[in-house]
Amino acid sequence: MNPRIDTDEARELWLHASDEELKERAGQVRARYHDPDRATYMVMRIINYTNVCVAQCDYCAFFVLPNQDGGYVLSRKEVFAKIDELVEFGGDLVAFNGGFNPKLPLDFYCDLFAAVRARYGERVEFYALTIAEFVFLADRARIDYAEAAARLRDAGVHWITGGGSEILTEDFRKRHAKWKYTVRDYFDAQRAIVEAGLRTTATMVIGFDETLDERLEHLQRTRDFQDEAGGLFSFLCWTYKPYGTAFGGREIAPREYWRHIALSRIFLDNVKHVRTSVLTQNEDAFRALDYGADDFDLPIEDEVTQKAGATIDLDLEALLAIPRSLGYTVEYRRAERPAALTA
Numbered sequence: 108m109n110p111r112i113d114t115d116e117a118r119e120l121w122l123h124a125s126d127e128e129l130k131e132r133a134g135q136v137r138a139r140y141h142d143p144d145r146a147t148y149m150v151m152r153i154i155n156y157t158n159v160c161v162a163q164c165d166y167c168a169f170f171v172l173p174n175q176d177g178g179y180v181l182s183r184k185e186v187f188a189k190i191d192e193l194v195e196f197g198g199d200l201v202a203f204n205g206g207f208n209p210k211l212p213l214d215f216y217c218d219l220f221a222a223v224r225a226r227y228g229e230r231v232e233f234y235a236l237t238i239a240e241f242v243f244l245a246d247r248a249r250i251d252y253a254e255a256a257a258r259l260r261d262a263g264v265h266w267i268t269g270g271g272s273e274i275l276t277e278d279f280r281k282r283h284a285k286w287k288y289t290v291r292d293y294f295d296a297q298r299a300i301v302e303a304g305l306r307t308t309a310t311m312v313i314g315f316d317e318t319l320d321e322r323l324e325h326l327q328r329t330r331d332f333q334d335e336a337g338g339l340f341s342f343l344c345w346t347y348k349p350y351g352t353a354f355g356g357r358e359i360a361p362r363e364y365w366r367h368i369a370l371s372r373i374f375l376d377n378v379k380h381v382r383t384s385v386l387t388q389n390e391d392a393f394r395a396l397d398y399g400a401d402d403f404d405l406p407i408e409d410e411v412t413q414k415a416g417a418t419i420d421l422d423l424e425a426l427l428a429i430p431r432s433l434g435y436t437v438e439y440r441r442a443e444r445p446a447a448l449t450a
């Protein structure tokens with residue numbers, strides 16, 4: 108078994124390893140957790156309950172400011188209709204993701220999540236918020252992260268995901284998202300979430316202007332967090348969609364994404380699942396299974412990435428045929444309930 112690599116070794120691998128070597132090394136780490144010929148997936152929907160946001164990230168094509176036309180907040184009825192439609196598609200996971208809407212207090216979210224839990228029970232699991240939104244809500248409510256996490260947990264929340272992380276370096280945040288949160292805030296909040304008994308995940312987005320060192324810093328911080336606090340169920344990486352954003356730019360090539368998935372799988376030897384992004388890579392996402400990924404979503408909606416150029420294919424059987432053609436058995440994976448909350 109290869110020992111854990113540090114960032115210098117990761118840099119060497121990135122710069123000099125062949126695709127075959129990366130695949131092999133990533134496959135060795137993947138095999139510690141998963142059957143090499145098996146992949147798991149979920150059918151899910153991201154519900155963008157509001158597009159009003161004051162964070163103004165320059166890579167976002169989704170938000171409108173509070174005083175601009177076109178802002179919305181979904182009604183409870185609209186949220187339920189979207190969940191019902193997901194269930195008809197055979198899905199059981201919702202991820203709520205909206206903007207930093209200053210008119211929506213923490214109580215709005217607690218009421219919404221309690222209503223979703225009351226209506227669907229354990230039949231549908233939901234990722235309630237991203238850490239980015241969680242930090243904003245706690246700050247607005249003037250309560251600490253521990254109290255915010257406890258209030259959400261008491262409202263029926265099981266998961267607050269690591270979404271909205273993009274690249275976790277302070278420099279990246281100053282360049283692109285200075286109103287969002289600091290990296291320190293991010294991990295302080297995630298630690299409180301774990302300590303409250305909730306589950307969480309790690310995410311990463313590549314393809315902006317981040318340097319190799321910034322990518323490695325992100326991976327290092329993620330691995331350190333998992334060593335110290337635990338609680339990261341999975342690591343999902345997707346790619347920046349540049350269309351309609353203030354920052355602009357071009358999309359990276361699939362091969363760069365696959366190589367990054369492999370490097371992440373090798374580096375994050377303490378995270379069970381490495382997930383590939385069908386939402387941003389479409390059919391190219393499945394090739395990442397050869398580079399160490401073991402799990403993926405089939406999303407039926409995400410307005411945030413769709414506004415920036417993502418396309419969603421609703422022919423789920425045609426999509427599942429692709430990993431099968433690559434030699435994988437694919438199995439549906441139900442969203443897990445945190446052990447700490449299991450009766």
Ligand code: SF4
Pocket residue numbers: 160161162163164167168169170205206207239284287
């Ligand atoms: S990425 Fe999220 S936090 Fe940033 S502007 Fe868009 S909606 Fe707001």
